[in-house]
Amino acid sequence: MDRQVALRLKRQERLINEPALDFRAVISEAALARCAHQESIASEQFAHLLHMSKRPNVSIRVLPFxxxxxxxxxxxxxxxxxxxxxxxxxxxxxxxxxxxxxxxxxxxxxxxxxxxxxxxxxxxxxxxxxxxxxxxxx
Structure with a gap:
């Protein structure tokens, strides 16, 4: 688990360090709903998504129910x-x-x-x- 987290964090760095990579994501609303029930991580995760979605090289779109x-x-x-x-x-x-x-x-x-x-x-x-x-x- 620690290795997977480290790899994901390394990939995220590529979204903010120049030259920044382009990132387009579609996230199921079901994933958001599940995350919302994990109060210990939900606010941090949602804040991160909102912050990253403001970057010009990042597109985050929700697939609604x-x-x-x-x-x-x-x-x-x-x-x-x-x-x-x-x-x-x-x-x-x-x-x-x-x-x-x-x-x-x-x-x-x-x-x-x-x-x-x-x-x-x-x-x-x-x-x-x-x-x-x-x-x-x-």
Whole structure:
């Protein structure tokens, strides 16, 4: 657990240190609702999301409950894109006991389509900010 937290913190540094990476996320409202019930961490987590969402290189959008069932209900994934002539695009899929990194073009393409569908169904950034703020006040 400590190693996973350290790796996530290192990735977060790349969002604020120059040159900053672009980050686009769709967060299920269900994840926000679950976090809200963890009072010991909720306020800090929501404050962090709100703070980061103000950065020009960060886009955080909420997929509301009203969006219904979606193609990513089986688990989270991260799409990774790299500068030309370095590495090919990749996808990282997390699961309960670890994760899997793949450069498989079909998998990356399929999950890119899933991500674009999620973004099209998610709230706009300003509306997402309001939803996160509401959960933060609970």
């Amino acid at each position: 009203e969006a219904g069932l979606h193609n990513s209900m089986t688990g989270s994934f991260v799409l990774l894109d790299f500068p030309p002539d370095t590495w090919s695009p990749a996808v990282y899929q997390e699961h309960a006991v670890g994760g899997h990194l793949s450069h498989d073009r079909a998998l990356v393409s399929g999950l890119s389509s899933v991500f674009e569908d999620l973004r099209s169904r998610a709230l706009a950034e300003s509306a997402s900010h309001k939803v996160i703020s509401r959960y933060a006040q609970r």
